[in-house]
Amino acid sequence: MKLPKSFYNWTSIVGTSIAITAFFLIVFFFCVSVLFNQGGSYLGLVIYIVLPIVMIIGMLLIPIGMIIQIRRRNKQLFISEGMKWPKVDLNDQKHRNAFTLFVIVSFIFLFLSSIGSYEAFVYSESNQFCGTLCHSVMEPEYTTYQKSAHARVACVECHVGEGADWFVRSKLSGLYQVYAVTTNNFPRPIPTPIANLRPAQETCEHCHWPEKFYSKRTKFQRNFLTDKNNTEWNITQLMKIGPDHHTQQLSEGIHWHINPDIKIEFMSADDKNEFIQWVKYTNLKTGEVHIYEDMMMEPDSTFYADAKLRTMDCMDCHNRPSHVYLSPPDYIDEYLAAGKIDKSLPFIKMAAMEALKDSYFTKDSANLMIAQKVKEYYATNHPDIAKDKADDILTSIEKIKEAYHQNSFPEMRVKWDVYPNHKGHLESNGCFRCHDNYHSTKDGRVISKDCNLCHIITEQGKPDSLQHALYGKQLEFKHPIDIGTDWKDYNCTDCHAYLYP
Ligand code: HEC
Ligand code: HEC
Ligand code: HEC
Numbered sequence: 028m029k030l031p032k033s034f035y036n037w038t039s040i041v042g043t044s045i046a047i048t049a050f051f052l053i054v055f056f057f058c059v060s061v062l063f064n065q066g067g068s069y070l071g072l073v074i075y076i077v078l079p080i081v082m083i084i085g086m087l088l089i090p091i092g093m094i095i096q097i098r099r100r101n102k103q104l105f106i107s108e109g110m111k112w113p114k115v116d117l118n119d120q121k122h123r124n125a126f127t128l129f130v131i132v133s134f135i136f137l138f139l140s141s142i143g144s145y146e147a148f149v150y151s152e153s154n155q156f157c158g159t160l161c162h163s164v165m166e167p168e169y170t171t172y173q174k175s176a177h178a179r180v181a182c183v184e185c186h187v188g189e190g191a192d193w194f195v196r197s198k199l200s201g202l203y204q205v206y207a208v209t210t211n212n213f214p215r216p217i218p219t220p221i222a223n224l225r226p227a228q229e230t231c232e233h234c235h236w237p238e239k240f241y242s243k244r245t246k247f248q249r250n251f252l253t254d255k256n257n258t259e260w261n262i263t264q265l266m267k268i269g270p271d272h273h274t275q276q277l278s279e280g281i282h283w284h285i286n287p288d289i290k291i292e293f294m295s296a297d298d299k300n301e302f303i304q305w306v307k308y309t310n311l312k313t314g315e316v317h318i319y320e321d322m323m324m325e326p327d328s329t330f331y332a333d334a335k336l337r338t339m340d341c342m343d344c345h346n347r348p349s350h351v352y353l354s355p356p357d358y359i360d361e362y363l364a365a366g367k368i369d370k371s372l373p374f375i376k377m378a379a380m381e382a383l384k385d386s387y388f389t390k391d392s393a394n395l396m397i398a399q400k401v402k403e404y405y406a407t408n409h410p411d412i413a414k415d416k417a418d419d420i421l422t423s424i425e426k427i428k429e430a431y432h433q434n435s436f437p438e439m440r441v442k443w444d445v446y447p448n449h450k451g452h453l454e455s456n457g458c459f460r461c462h463d464n465y466h467s468t469k470d471g472r473v474i475s476k477d478c479n480l481c482h483i484i485t486e487q488g489k490p491d492s493l494q495h496a497l498y499g500k501q502l503e504f505k506h507p508i509d510i511g512t513d514w515k516d517y518n519c520t521d522c523h524a525y526l527y528p
């Protein structure tokens with residue numbers, strides 16, 4: 028088949044070969060990925076983004092080559108008459124061939140590219156793409172996500188909204204992120220709160236909504252102490268999430284804050300909302316208003332000038348619905364409870380805590396140091412155990428490392444205290460940011476720290492001597508090791524945030 032003379036030039040021919048090769052590679056890789064269900068995120072990147080770009084470049088080279096060719100041939104004419112558009116004459120066999128070819132190829136191209144761009148869209152919204160492509164950057168989030176209650180909820184359901192504006196916004200910020208990763212110019216750790224995360228109304232409330240009734244929930248927790256027997260200490264709590272009907276009064280429970288008739292606003296001195304100094308409660312039905320100020324750290328005029336007002340929503344308690352980084356005592360307890368670390372090995376919790384006290388800066392150095400410190404701990408403090416149980420100690424070391432890598436990510440500088448969890452009060456102040464008995468209105472109404480406000484303890488103690496509460500009653504908290512009344516007089520964080528810095 029003959030084509031116009033201008034087609035026969037190196038640029039156009041090279042362009043054609045590039046386009047055809049890219050096209051067949053796309054088809055080939057596509058078949059591989061479909062037939063063998065293989066390839067992972069990198070193949071997706073190649074099929075839907077890299078090769079199509081190469082193909083388009085190839086196709087653009089064709090007309091570019093032709094134009095250069097025409098210009099070169101008609102140089103003389105150009106000088107005398109100026110630029111002229113080429114004449115397309117369908118009576119000419121060559122022109123007709125070129126025209127038919129152009130129409131057919133364009134048609135196939137448009138058809139395929141509509142499928143391709145849809146696939147590229149689906150691919151760029153996939154968990155694979157978000158979670159594994161820039162592996163080391165997203166490793167902390169992806170690892171913890173896979174263990175969370177939301178492991179089947181796509182990243183984009185929480186992180187990207189619906190509609191064209193969110194689409195454009197997320198792809199633009201995505202482009203910037205690709206640039207940041209390729210130039211190795213991104214923050215470690217990734218800062219939170221994420222400035223452009225969608226409001227909770229558009230994310231969480233798609234699937235969970237405030238009007239939905241949540242009843243109380245039993246929370247059962249197994250802790251292990253750092254003594255010879257790794258003594259187990261259990262706590263069962265009834266979390267008062269939903270309303271509680273008494274004969275006298277109605278108490279609404281924890282989700283009272285998101286009751287649609289109520290608005291809680293607050294201001295904090297820092298952008299992580301760790302130090303909340305001013306809280307305002309408005310009852311939208313009755314118009315009742317209370318303003319609480321922190322008596323321990325009284326807000327002054329510079330505070331009011333700088334602080335931003337925020338209305339409380341799900342995220343102010345559930346800021347870690349998907350990426351939960353546990354602290355060393357918590358993840359070692361988890362492993363002991365699950366039997367992954369043998370709890371009959373004397374002092375293993377203590378040894379693990381000794382090894383996990385320090386911060387490590389790479390995975391390799393963590394592996395090395397954890398092994399070394401556990402061995403060292405036994406060798407210096409319990410040489411007999413070190414000798415008799417050498418194999419058990421080695422097995423446990425492997426598990427301690429494994430637990431560490433599920434929760435600490437030294438390359439990204441991520442661990443439990445970098446992203447404090449606001450739901451609770453043990454290792455970061457969470458609820459006690461407001462509920463500390465020191466946030467008070469002018470007339471002395473405080474945000475309560477009463478231990479039975481949010482939960483009641485129904486069981487506590489060692490498994491063989493567990494204390495039980497009578498039905499509907501609660502136990503007074505007993506701290507697992509004797510610290511007198513310190514647990515009442517101080518915040519839990521005053522010790523627990525510093526046990527394993
Ligand atoms: C259930 C909703 C949800 C899902 C699903 C989810 N995230 Fe998140 N993500 C959040 C919230 C909430 C934050 C914390 C926001 C804040 O504190 O400002 C967050 C924070 C992050 C951060 C910031 C650093 C950090 O650890 O806090 C990154 C990065 C991130 N998510 C990536 C991902 C990736 C990748 C996926 C999918 C593999 C994913 N997220 C799935 C809700 C979600
Ligand atoms: C696409 C639907 C979806 C979205 C969006 C979603 N969730 Fe969930 N959520 C679920 C499912 C499914 C479960 C699992 C229920 C179970 O395990 O019983 C769950 C469980 C939970 C739980 C209880 C389990 C736990 O971790 O303690 C909490 C709390 C929760 N979600 C909060 C949130 C918050 C906060 C957001 C917004 C950042 C959110 N969810 C967004 C579907 C969703
Ligand atoms: C004042 C803090 C706070 C706010 C605000 C809040 N929650 Fe909760 N929520 C809790 C606590 C505490 C629990 C009990 C957690 C537990 O036992 O682990 C809980 C439990 C839940 C559960 C699990 C219920 C179950 O039965 O397992 C879901 C789902 C949930 N919240 C969703 C939401 C959503 C959606 C919002 C926003 C509309 C929201 N929460 C706002 C503190 C809060």
Ligand code: HEC
Nearest residue numbers: 278279280281283293306308344450451458461474480481
């Ligand atoms: C931004 C401040 C703030 C934070 C953070 C906060 N609360 Fe509250 N909470 C309040 C205020 C204000 C009240 C009403 C106090 C009053 O009665 O004067 C309240 C009341 C309550 C009540 C009593 C509701 C009723 O039935 O009257 C419960 C239960 C509660 N909060 C649980 C929690 C839990 C659990 C957390 C942490 C996950 C938490 N709160 C975090 C501000 C806060």
Ligand code: HEC
Nearest residue numbers: 262450451452453458462475476477478480481482504515
């Ligand atoms: C404002 C609400 C609130 C108040 C007041 C409160 N707690 Fe809690 N408490 C929580 C929440 C929320 C959690 C975390 C539940 C979770 O992790 O799902 C928690 C967790 C706990 C736990 C389990 C610790 C762990 O390892 O996670 C204990 C023990 C406990 N509280 C004791 C107390 C004691 C003692 C007091 C009184 C000094 C108290 N709480 C006051 C809301 C409260």
Ligand code: HEC
Nearest residue numbers: 250251252253356507508510513514517518519521522523
């Ligand atoms: C004076 C310091 C101090 C204060 C205050 C304190 N603790 Fe502890 N707590 C400790 C020490 C030390 C341990 C023992 C750690 C070990 O043996 O592993 C411990 C252990 C625990 C454990 C069992 C093991 C674990 O690490 O999970 C729980 C549960 C606990 N504390 C809850 C609380 C709660 C809830 C509060 C606040 C109401 C609180 N503590 C206040 C010092 C303190």
